[in-house]
Amino acid sequence: MTDSAKLLACTCNSGPRRNWAESVFPELLRSLVGSETDGSSRRNQAGVPYGCPSQFGPRLGFVVFAGDSGNAVHDPQEKPVMKTNRSMTRTLGLLALSLFAAVTAPEAQADSMLPRYRLEDLGVASKYSSNSANPNLLWLSDGSVYGVNITLDSTDKLLRKGEYLRIYNGKNPPDEYVLKKDGSDVNLVAGFDPKSASFDTFSSSGKAIFTKTTSQFIFDTSTSQMTDFPNIVGNDTYVLRGINGLGEMVGTGWIGGERKAIYYASINSDALLLSTLVENPGQWLLHAGTDINDSGEIVGWGYDYSKPLDDGPRVFKLVPVAPVPEPSTWLILGLGSLWVFRKIRPSAT
Numbered sequence: 001m002t003d004s005a006k007l008l009a010c011t012c013n014s015g016p017r018r019n020w021a022e023s024v025f026p027e028l029l030r031s032l033v034g035s036e037t038d039g040s041s042r043r044n045q046a047g048v049p050y051g052c053p054s055q056f057g058p059r060l061g062f063v064v065f066a067g068d069s070g071n072a073v074h075d076p077q078e079k080p081v082m083k084t085n086r087s088m089t090r091t092l093g094l095l096a097l098s099l100f101a102a103v104t105a106p107e108a109q110a111d112s113m114l115p116r117y118r119l120e121d122l123g124v125a126s127k128y129s130s131n132s133a134n135p136n137l138l139w140l141s142d143g144s145v146y147g148v149n150i151t152l153d154s155t156d157k158l159l160r161k162g163e164y165l166r167i168y169n170g171k172n173p174p175d176e177y178v179l180k181k182d183g184s185d186v187n188l189v190a191g192f193d194p195k196s197a198s199f200d201t202f203s204s205s206g207k208a209i210f211t212k213t214t215s216q217f218i219f220d221t222s223t224s225q226m227t228d229f230p231n232i233v234g235n236d237t238y239v240l241r242g243i244n245g246l247g248e249m250v251g252t253g254w255i256g257g258e259r260k261a262i263y264y265a266s267i268n269s270d271a272l273l274l275s276t277l278v279e280n281p282g283q284w285l286l287h288a289g290t291d292i293n294d295s296g297e298i299v300g301w302g303y304d305y306s307k308p309l310d311d312g313p314r315v316f317k318l319v320p321v322a323p324v325p326e327p328s329t330w331l332i333l334g335l336g337s338l339w340v341f342r343k344i345r346p347s348a349t
Contacts, residue, residue: 189208203243250290
């Protein structure tokens with residue numbers, strides 16, 4: 001006998017077919033008890049199984065659908081019945097997955113993953129650099145800000161980032177650029193001629209920024225991969241000034257005839273104006289981001305038009321703040337919680 005015939009026999013609630021099924025297919029029958037295929041849960045108001053004349057056993061129903069979400073049995077006096085608890089759970093799960101896919105699309109991620117910053121005023125730029133019109137401000141390893149006017153008690157604070165150490169030979173320009181990783185004597189930037197490219201900065205992950213005549217490039221010392229960065233795009237000019245171990249970069253640009261601080265979320269991303277990422281910037285005009293550390297903090301300079309402009313440019317520090325989830329994120333969290341709740345709550349008996 002085929003499996004279909006066995007299943008049809010087990011749909012009977014009583015009578016010869018049921019008795020025969022109990023003796024021949026006990027395991028199959030036990031697996032169906034309590035389901036829509038088992039006639040024991042399908043009775044009319046009189047307590048008699050639907051479609052069952054009182055003098056005979058129950059009318060044999062035909063299973064028109066069988067699956068994980070339940071079985072539907074067609075009966076001449078009744079519409080098909082389906083389980084709804086699993087179906088609803090599955091529907092909610094699919095809806096949550098669909099929304100998750102929507103908000104994890106590249107366009108959605110670009111908006112939801114952008115950092116936000118709190119601005120701190122570190123005072124006038126002349127405190128850090130005699131070239132206050134274009135100060136080169138850098139992060140030291142102890143978390144303080146360095147400019148040429150700052151006295152160092154150890155050059156290691158300036159020249160070390162993570163496992164990487166830049167070594168100067170005292171000449172300007174040097175005979176060669178030297179960058180080494182702890183535990184190795186290999187010069188990771190030995191192939192670059194100081195006469196054709198300047199070594200601007202590097203990150204704690206071993207990525208170095210070089211500048212040529214009209215362009216820059218990022219050299220990954222761990223893979224020897226070189227990524228070109230054109231400085232001139234259309235009528236605008238972009239210059240990289242700092243990079244951290246996560247690949248975030250900052251710099252300055254002359255965009256639409258105005259100088260503005262710029263930010264890159266990664267080496268291959270597009271430039272964003274730093275001012276658009278700052279919460280409550282007040283009357284600040286950010287001209288340049290000059291360095292970014294591995295905590296995501298940015299140092300740079302600009303003008304605060306609420307202060308006397310005769311003091312010259314001022315130094316700012318941007319501190320990352322925790323982003324507030326987008327409405328779509330809250331919706332997914334809510335649907336996900338509901339889905340989990342429906343999965344773990346006890347079934348009604």
